[in-house]
Structures are given as C-alpha cells and as structure tokens.
Amino acid sequence: MEHVTHGITLDGVARFVDIATDALSSxxxxxxxxxxxxxxxxxxxxxxxxxVSAARDALREARAxxxxxxxxxxxxxxARAALMGARGNSGVILSQMLRAYVRHLASxxxxxxxxxxxxxxxxxxxxxxxxxxxxPVEGTILTVSRAASDAALATAARGxxxxxxxxxxxxxxxxxxxRTPEQLEVLAQAGVVDAGGRGLxxxxxxxxxxxxxxxxxxxxxPIGTHHIPVAATVPSDDLTEDGPGYEVMYLLDAGEDAIAGxxxxxxxxxxxxxxxxxxxxxNVHVHVDDVGxxxxxxxxxxxxxxxxxxxxxxxxxxxxxxxxxxxxxKVVAVAAGPGLEALFASAGAVVVVGGPGxxxxxxxxxxxxxxxxxAEVVVLPNDGDTVRAAEIAARTAEAEHDVTVEVIPTAxxxxxxxxxxxxxxxxxxxxxxxxxxxxxxxxxxxxxTVAARxxxxxxxxxxPGDALxxxxxxxxxxxxxxxxxAVEVVExxxxxxxxxxxVVSGVxxxxxxxxxxxxxxxxxxxxxxxxxxxxxxxxxxxxxxx
Numbered sequence: 001m002e003h004v005t006h007g008i009t010l011d012g013v014a015r016f017v018d019i020a021t022d023a024l025s026s027x028x029x030x031x032x033x034x035x036x037x038x039x040x041x042x043x044x045x046x047x048x049x050x051x052v053s054a055a056r057d058a059l060r061e062a063r064a065x066x067x068x069x070x071x072x073x074x075x076x077x078x079a080r081a082a083l084m085g086a087r088g089n090s091g092v093i094l095s096q097m098l099r100a101y102v103r104h105l106a107s108x109x110x111x112x113x114x115x116x117x118x119x120x121x122x123x124x125x126x127x128x129x130x131x132x133x134x135x136p137v138e139g140t141i142l143t144v145s146r147a148a149s150d151a152a153l154a155t156a157a158r159g160x161x162x163x164x165x166x167x168x169x170x171x172x173x174x175x176x177x178x179r180t181p182e183q184l185e186v187l188a189q190a191g192v193v194d195a196g197g198r199g200l201x202x203x204x205x206x207x208x209x210x211x212x213x214x215x216x217x218x219x220x221x222p223i224g225t226h227h228i229p230v231a232a233t234v235p236s237d238d239l240t241e242d243g244p245g246y247e248v249m250y251l252l253d254a255g256e257d258a259i260a261g262x263x264x265x266x267x268x269x270x271x272x273x274x275x276x277x278x279x280x281x282x283n284v285h286v287h288v289d290d291v292g293x294x295x296x297x298x299x300x301x302x303x304x305x306x307x308x309x310x311x312x313x314x315x316x317x318x319x320x321x322x323x324x325x326x327x328x329x330k331v332v333a334v335a336a337g338p339g340l341e342a343l344f345a346s347a348g349a350v351v352v353v354g355g356p357g358x359x360x361x362x363x364x365x366x367x368x369x370x371x372x373x374x375a376e377v378v379v380l381p382n383d384g385d386t387v388r389a390a391e392i393a394a395r396t397a398e399a400e401h402d403v404t405v406e407v408i409p410t411a412x413x414x415x416x417x418x419x420x421x422x423x424x425x426x427x428x429x430x431x432x433x434x435x436x437x438x439x440x441x442x443x444x445x446x447x448x449t450v451a452a453r454x455x456x457x458x459x460x461x462x463x464p465g466d467a468l469x470x471x472x473x474x475x476x477x478x479x480x481x482x483x484x485x486a487v488e489v490v491e492x493x494x495x496x497x498x499x500x501x502x503v504v505s506g507v508x509x510x511x512x513x514x515x516x517x518x519x520x521x522x523x524x525x526x527x528x529x530x531x532x533x534x535x536x537x538x539x540x541x542x543x544x545x546x
Contacts, residue, residue: 008105008118009071010063010069010071010075012210012211013059013071013075013078014059014074016206016207017052017055017056017059018056019206019209019210020056020202020206021049021052021053021056022388023202023203023205023206024048024049024052024199024202024203025049025053025388025392027045027198027199028045028046028049028392028395028396029399030198031044031048031195031198032045032046032195032399034192034193034194034195036186036187036195043088043400044088044089044090044195044196044199045195045199046088046396046399046400047086047088047089048088048090048091048203049362049392050085050087050091050362050366050396051082051085051086051087051091051092051095052082052094053085053361053362053363053389053392054081054082054084054085054086054361054363055078055079055081055082055085057081057359057360057361057362058078058081058361059074059077059078060359061357061359062074062077064356064358065357072106075102075105075106078098078102079098079102079103080281082095082098082099083096083099083276083281083283084251084281084283084306085361085363086283087249087308089196089247089272089285090141090195090199092249092274092283092285093129093132093133093141093142093196093274093276094141094203095283096125096129096132096274096276096277097125097129097145097200098125099128099276099277099278100121100127100129101121101122101125102121103124104117104120104121104124104125105118115156115159115160115162115164118152118162118166119149119152119153119155119156119157119165120153120156122148122149122152122153122169123149123153125149126142126145126146126148129141129142130142132275133273133274134263134266134271134272134273134274134275135267135273137184138183138184139181139182139183139194140184140194140196141194141200143180143183143194143197144173144177144194144196144200147172147173147175148172148173148204150172151168151169151171151172151173152165152168152172154168163208163211166207166208166210166211166212167208167211169208170204170205170207170208173200173204176197177193177194177198177201178193180193180194180197244270244271244272244288245289245311246287246288246289246309246310246311247272247286247287247308247309247310248284248285248286248287248288248291248295248307248309249284249308249309250283250284250295250304250307251281251282251283251284251304251305252277252282252283252298252301252302252305253280253281253282253302253303253305254280254282254301254303255280255302256278258301259275259282261300262275262284262297262298262300262301263275265297265300265301266284266294266297269288269289269290269293269294269297270286270287270288270294271286272285272287273285273286273287274286282302284298291309295307326373326374326375326401326402326403327373327374327375328373328374329375329376329377329432330348330372330374330378331344331348331349331350331377331378331380331420332350332352332365332368332369332377332379332380333349333350333351333352333380333382333416333420334351334352334353334355334359334360334365334381334383334386334390335351335354335355335382336355336383336413336534336536336537336539337537338535339505339533339534339535339536340413340417340504340532341353343532344380344417347421348420348425349380349420350368352364352365352368354382354386355383355537355538356383356538356539357538359383359386360386360389361389362389362392362393362396365379365381365390365393366393369394369397369403369405370397370400370401375403375404376403376404376405376429377394377397377403378405378406378407378432378433378436379393379394379406380408380410380419380420380440381407381410382410382412382415383410383411383412383413384411384412384473387407387409387410387411394406394407404429406429408440410440411472412447412542412544413504413534413536413542414443414445414502414542414544415440415443415544417502417504417544418439418440418442418443418502418546419437419439419440421439422435422436422439423436439546443502443544443545443546444471444493444496444498444544444545444546445471445472445493445542445544445545446469446470446471446476446489446493447470447541447542447543448467448469448470448482448485448486448489448509448539448540448541449467449470449538449540450465450466450482450540451463451464451465451466451467451468451478452464457475457478458474458475459476459478461478462475466478466479466480467481467482467485468485469486469488469489470489470539471489471492471493476492477489477492482512482540482541483512483516486515486543487519489543490516490543493543493544493545494520494527498527498545498546499526499527499528499546500529500530500546501528501529501544501545502529502543502544502545503516503517503529503532503542503543504531504532504534504536504541504543505531505532505533505534505535505540505541506534506535506538506539506540506541507535507536507537508540509539509540509541510533512540513533514531517529
C-alpha cells in the first residue's frame with residue numbers, strides 16, 4: 001500500500017474517500033442512534049454518509065473518464081460533489097469542511113512543508129465551518145473539529161511528520177467527542193455524545209488510516225452507544241410548539257454579494273442555519289416554521305433548486321404510524337447502455353443509468369427506490385462496484401421510508417437480464433427474490449473489450465489494442481482478434497453446459513455479436529441463442545450462459 005507521508009496524491013485522496021465512505025456506512029446506524037441535537041430525527045449518520053459517498057462517486061467517475069486527472073482537478077470534483085450531495089445539518093457542515101480543506105491544499109506548496117500545510121488546511125476547514133453556521137454551538141461537530149485542527153497545528157509546529165499530524169488530529173477529536181455531553185445538556189440528558197462529532201471522528205480516523213496504513217483502535221466511548229430511539233424520550237425545541245417544525249434545504253445559484261442578506265433573512269425565520277459554498281453555488285440549510293418564506297428568501301438571493309423540505313414531527317413519529325401509501329412491487333435496474341435501458345424498461349423495471357465510468361451514486365439509487373412508489377423493491381445493480389452503493393441505498397430507504405428492499409448482487413448486466421426474466425410480481429416477495437437470485441447466480445457471464453494500456457492480467461501481459469476476454473469479472477483471454485477472443489470466452493462458458501446463450505452487443509459490436517451467435521448455432525445446435533443490442537460503451541460484447 002502506498003502511504004501518504006510527505007504530501008498528497010490523488011490516489012491517496014481516493015483511498016481516503018473510499019475508507020471514509022465505508023467507515024461511515026458501518027457506523028451509520030450507531031451515529032443515527034446518537035442523534036438528539038439539534039433535532040432528534042435519527043438521520044445524522046445517514047446524512048454524513050450520503051454526503052461523503054456523493055463525493056466518492058463523483059471522484060471515481062472523474063478518474064474513470066480521465067485516468068491522468070490532476071490532483072487539483074480531482075480535489076475540485078470532490079469538493080463540489082460533497083457540496084451538491086450534502087444532506088442535513090451535519091452533512092452540510094462536513095461538506096464545507098471538505099471544501100475549505102481541499103481549497104487550501106490546492107493553493108499551497110505542499111511539498112515544501114507538508115505537515116504545516118495540512119495542519120493549516122485543517123484549521124481553515126474549522127474556521128469555515130464556524131463561519132457557515134448562523135449560531136455556532138459548542139459540544140457539537142464544530143467543537144470536535146476545533147480540537148482536531150488545534151492538535152494538528154501544535155503537532156506540525158514541533159516538526160512532526162504528516163502522518164503524525166493526522167494521528168494527533170484524530171486522537172484529539174475522539175477526546176473532544178467524549179467531552180461533548182459536558183457542553184450540551186441535551187446530550188447529557190440522553191446519555192450520548194454528539195452525533196455529528198462522532199461522524200467527524202469516523203472521517204478523521206479514515207484520514208489516519210490512509211496516512212499510516214493502520215486502523216485506529218476501536219472507539220470505546222464513556223457515553224453513547226445505545227440504540228434506543230431517543231426521539232421518543234428526549235425533548236427538543238424543534239419538536240415543540242415553540243420551535244421550528246420544518247427542515248428546508250436547497251442548492252442556490254447566487255453571487256457572493258447576495259449571501260449576507262440571505263443569512264440575515266433566514267436567521268430571522270428560524271435556527272440551525274448553515275449556508276456553505278462559493279463560486280456561485282451554495283448549499284442552504286435552515287429549520288423554520290414558514291417554509292414558503294425560507295424559499296422566497298432564496299428566490300430573492302438567486303435561483304434555488306433541488307429544494308428539500310422535511311416535517312420533523314412526521315419524520316420522527318407520525319410517519320411510522322400512518323398507513324403506507326406505497327403499493328405493489330418494482331424492480332430498480334442499473335443499465336449500462338440505451339439498448340439495455342430499453343430491455344430493462346420493457347420488463348417493467350425502473351431504470352437507473354450506469355455502467356463503467358458513470359456508475360450511479362448512492363443518492364441516485366436511493367431516489368429511484370423511494371421515488372417509484374412501491375412497497376416492495378428489488379434492486380439489480382448489475383455491476384460489482386455498484387453493489388455496495390445499492391445495499392446502502394436499500395438500508396437507507398428502509399430506515400427512512402415505509403418500503404421493503406432487497407438487493408440481488410448482480411455483478412454484470414447479463415445477470416440482471418437473467419434475473420428480471422423470471423421476475424413475477426404475483427409471487428410472494430421472498431419467493432420472487434429467491435428465484436431471481438438463483439437465476440442470476442447460475443448465469444455464467446463474460447465479456448470482450450479492448451486493452452487501453454499495457455498491463456499484466458491473469459491471462460498474461462497485454463498491450464494497448466489487444467482483445468481481452470473477461471470471464472466472471474477476471475481477464476481470462478488475451479488475443480489480437482476480437483472475434484477469436486469472443487468465441488473463446490463463449491466456449492469456456494459453455495464448457496460447464498448450458499441451454500441458453502445471451503449475447504448483448506455494445507457500441508460497434510453488432511457484427512461481432514452476430515458472428516458469435518452464428519458460431520454457437522453451428523457448433524452447439526441444441527443451445528438456444530438470444531441476441532440483443534445493448535449499446536453499452538467499452539464492451540463490444542457481453543455474454544451469459546444459463
């Protein structure tokens with residue numbers, strides 16, 4: 001593993017975001033259970049996870065499109081995606097921290113004094129987070145951030161290494177988190193530490209892991225590991241007649257000169273005000289009673305869009321008691337090309353556009369799951385790297401909405417086609433999922449592509465332009481001719497027997513698909529062949545055997 005010890009690389013940034021996303025995913029339920037301030041709505045962990053995962057997904061997509069993406073451009077992508085994907089009070093604050101941090105690094109000479117530069121970037125992130133909040137409160141994520149950046153500055157001033165700065169910051173954050181109940185009475189009453197602060201500790205632990213290669217010791221807090229639904233037992237001003245009843249969030253296109261007026265208008269309407277961003281794009285978060293006035297303030301300042309309104313009382317209690325308005329069952333399928341989109345749609349699926357280089361984010365999958373209106377949803381990610389995002393979206397949908405979701409871990413488009421071919425809405429949900437899962441699992445799958453660079457594969461070395469045969473996700477055949485390699489892939493898949501070969505042509509792959517189908521019909525006359533035009537990029541041919 002390449003450690004980030006004397007500077008920052010885009011590989012290191014990508015590893016950090018991956019580690020942070022997975023860590024927040026694992027800690028999401030724990031953090032949600034700690035959430036009693038400012039509103040006990042139990043979603044802080046989920047919101048912070050969705051914020052960081054949006055940044056992770058955008059950076060992955062940008063790097064897939066440009067393998068030589070410069071560090072500055074990659075960090076700009078990360079910061080903008082976090083801003084646009086931020087959810088909830090803590091998610092918005094976290095997005096501002098990330099933005100300030102990467103902007104400082106982008107403008108500094110990291111190589112000269114890396115430890116001091118990184119510590120200064122942490123300090124700038126803290127200052128930016130305090131500045132973004134209308135009325136900063138100690139005992140929150142802000143306090144934890146301050147402790148971390150102060151420790152980073154002190155460690156760097158002693159001439160320590162970069163990795164030591166990260167380690168000191170993470171340790172100071174954990175210590176500050178343990179003290180948050182002493183600073184906020186509502187935390188002490190509930191017997192918990194601050195949820196946003198806990199989420200920031202998870203992120204800083206991920207930074208330390210990236211820098212050192214070591215996992216931090218498991219966190220054993222003196223306070224705050226329960227999973228009791230605290231919303232029912234802990235009072236909050238935002239859930240009383242005297243406190244705001246709605247959370248309003250929106251993205252805002254506006255100039256810098258309009259933001260001071262916006263802050264003043266929103267501060268007069270409610271509390272928990274956070275406005276972050278810059279360069280013409282802002283993320284606005286506020287708790288109010290008058291939703292219309294909060295949106296009108298945004299219209300006065302610029303152009304609000306992606307408006308999101310949450311009624312706290314419904315989110316915390318009443319929503320779980322009302323009869324569900326959802327009905328029926330839907331399949332959400334990720335499709336990698338226009339032809340595949342049409343195939344899945346014709347089978348009744350809700351289609352999410354995806355595939356290599358443009359994999360859907362957790363937020364996009366969550367929107368498809370919750371927006372389809374079904375009480376039962378089956379998700380077909382159809383890509384190994386999308387399975388994890390689909391699982392997180394599924395669990396989030398179940399936690400926040402009255403919907404039952406199952407993810408069938410399809411690792412290829414053709415597995416998804418096999419699964420949806422046996423989908424039967426009239427069956428019991430569990431039985432339908434079992435049948436679709438078994439069919440997908442028994443569909444042996446392969447593909448053909450062209451090597452973009454020199455590499456070592458399981459089948460030996462390849463050069464740019466070589467034909468590569470993929471079997472079950474691994475490069476298993478290297479050759480000079482696409483048709484020859486494609487036939488070899490099909491023959492290997494048929495070595496275990498089979499009754500149906502499904503061939504899906506990609507961009508410029510129609511003729512290749514026809515040649516492979518003709519080969520199967522000639523040499524395996526008892527095997528049926530189905531040919532589809534998928535239109536997917538990068539892979540002229542996808543194939544499965546059932």
